[in-house]
Amino acid sequence: MKEVLREETSKYDFVIIGGGSSGMACAIMLSDLVKEKSPTPISIAIFEQNKRLGKKLLLTGNGRCNLTNRTLSPNRYHGHNKGFSDFAIESFDNKATLRFFSSIGLTTIDDESGKTFPFSMHSSSVLDSMRFAIEDRLITVFAETKIVSLEKRADGFRLVDSTRRCYRSDHVVIACGGAASPFTGSDGNGYDLLRKAGHRIISPIPGIVQIKTETEFVKAVSGVKVYAKVHFFHDGSEIRSEEGELLFTDYGISGPPVLQLSGDVSRILSREGNISDRTLPEVRIDFFPGQSAEQVLNQLKVRRNAFPNRRIEQFLVGLVHNRLAVRLTKETIHKPLSLPVSTISDEELTGFSQNMKQKRIIVTGTMPLQNAQITIGGADTNEFDPNTMQSRICPGLYACGEVLDVDGDCGGYNLQWAWSSAFLVATDIAKRVSKNESSEREEKRK
Ligand SMILES: Cc1cc2nc3c(=O)[nH]c(=O)nc-3n(C[C@H](O)[C@H](O)[C@H](O)COP(=O)(O)OP(=O)(O)OC[C@H]3O[C@@H](n4cnc5c(N)ncnc54)[C@H](O)[C@@H]3O)c2cc1C
Structure with a gap:
């Protein structure tokens, strides 16, 4: 029997699937970048299958959240497509991370080895700063909402959640995480969404384990x-x-x-x-x-x-x-x-x-992956633009964070990858938004 889809009610300029580290960062950065470049606000929605955002972020660094590292360098990153992460890490480095977190009210401190933590030494300070920043920017959050299908149509993407409700958007970012510690919500289902969009997935194996x-x-x-x-x-x-x-x-x-x-x-x-x-x-x-x-x-x-x-x-x-x-x-x-x-x-x-x-x-x-902190493998990065994180196969579709085949050493490098890759996505979308607005203005002038 054919399943009945509920009416298409909501359209957003930009949709993020996954309200973890990279998804939350991407939403905040995008909202700020668009504000800088354009007078018209855009609508952003985050879909998170858990009750609350950032479940994994709370567990990081033994509950203290090692959010970056002073000794950041591209050679801390691995993956089948060597060098893919270099541009992201150079464009948004650990200093940019500190500026970003400071801008949303988080004070940080480094330990003697170079690891950066929130000054409170509680990961909840990082999560709460991000949650409040999301609220301040009026970003829509759909909690307990799992996206089960994503389809590209002539008029943009159509997303379906597990209750068969539909949503539409011109830009979608997959920020679903990898398959490590699946009890946190990142259970590998982001790979299925990407596979359906035509992407190749390199078999995930456990890292930092x-x-x-x-x-x-x-x-x-x-x-x-x-x-x-x-x-x-x-x-x-x-x-x-x-x-x-x-x-x-x-x-x-x-x-x-x-x-x-x-x-x-x-x-x-x-x-x-x-x-x-x-x-x-x-x-x-x-x-x-x-x-x-x-x-x-x-x-x-x-x-x-x-x-x-x-x-x-x-x-x-x-x-x-x-x-x-x-x-x-x-x-x-x-x-x-x-x-x-x-x-x-x-x-x-x-x-x-x-x-x-x-x-x-x-x-x-x-x-096994059940015990691992990160995933090695994931979406084949040959199929993504390293300067924007946009899919080369499905225009308008982006990915950031651990769902991509990039893994960092232990020491704050994986969260840094979440922030850096999110930044490239946000920057590219913001550019597109302001370009579209200029051409619309140009059209009107004619
Ligand atoms: C115990 C532990 C400790 C760690 N400590 C550190 C550390 O100190 N420093 C460091 O750098 N890294 C650390 N990491 C790794 C780091 O947490 C991850 O690399 C990072 O969170 C990845 O961010 P992400 O946004 O890609 O994915 P996640 O943070 O995992 O977020 C993905 C989100 O997407 C949601 N989601 C998935 N599919 C769907 C769907 N279909 N619809 C809606 N929502 C969906 C999930 O529920 C999840 O909330 C640690 C990991 C673990 C498990």
Whole structure:
């Protein structure tokens, strides 16, 4: 039976599907840019399937929202179409982000590593500033309204929501997010809208996510946090290394250095499918990143001399976390651990130092998109203009934020991408609006 559509009631100059980070930013920027260029206000509508705008934004940065980074540079961004994000990041950089947020009343602060947060250290300050800015600009928000279909017709776009209500607009932006942490609303359905408009979607895989490993070692030390440097190796070559607080879990490893590496792990594993034994990727953990292997060995020799009568099982106690000490000792010493420390040979000490400088653990995968902070993959950016974010396939259709195949490193770079890409969309639409008005005025003069 053919479904009956409800009457076409509303027409907007500009419609944004998705009231997350990039959608909200785009609406505010567009309203301001149009005001600068044209005396006639335009009607903007945001459609958000959740009850409220910005659900994911509230979760960012552990509830503190790391909204950009002082060390922003184009090489922080990845995707199949290399360089696609450069123009956006250069046109609207971290300083522009600070100006934008300051203009809507948000005060920010940087930490020592360059990450920018709201001064309140609460993501709700960022969201509320954006929500009030949307209200001030009289932007229409359709909450709890999911757009399920988008169709280009001769007279513009026709959108249909899940209650079969229709809307019309000349310009539509897909700001639906990717497929990471789908419980926040960005559940990958933006890809379907783009697919129907003729776009190619590069299979989404998890980014900024925990890494799964062989579990024997990690289970034994699950819950232990250590400062360490994590080196990711594949096919015998080092792909990337990151330093910071590492957390062992029942399934593998987590913590900031792991999240930062995880994009490379995800990409390699998805490229290789079933990895053969020869190429099994691994992490090598350095528990003493500030010391050379020789320095660590010397430290162990000093300990052996200082505590010759302690039992071997107590040898590392006081140097590393107790559970880690016990596990590393069991792995290295193959004799009764009740024997005195003085019986540890030089060879065994070398084994200890090697294990503590390069503890090798086989990587088996990453946690799924459900647990991921971002999506790698998405709408193929070859099909979008990097200067405007407009579709090359469907004129009038734009995309911004994570729905596009651009992913940033951990550290505020993904939100920066949301702001920068939104800015290009808003700038292009504002130009079109003022151009249309000038030609209309020209027509009238004739
Ligand atoms: C736990 C967590 C922590 C993070 N921390 C940081 C951080 O500190 N710094 C950083 O830079 N990045 C962080 N990120 C990543 C960042 O939040 C995202 O990259 C960013 O929010 C993407 O913005 P977006 O507008 O593309 O998508 P989203 O913010 O996900 O918004 C998309 C919106 O579209 C709505 N939507 C989808 N489909 C439809 C539809 N058909 N109709 C109507 N509405 C629809 C969704 O409900 C959603 O609200 C974090 C992510 C997570 C999950």
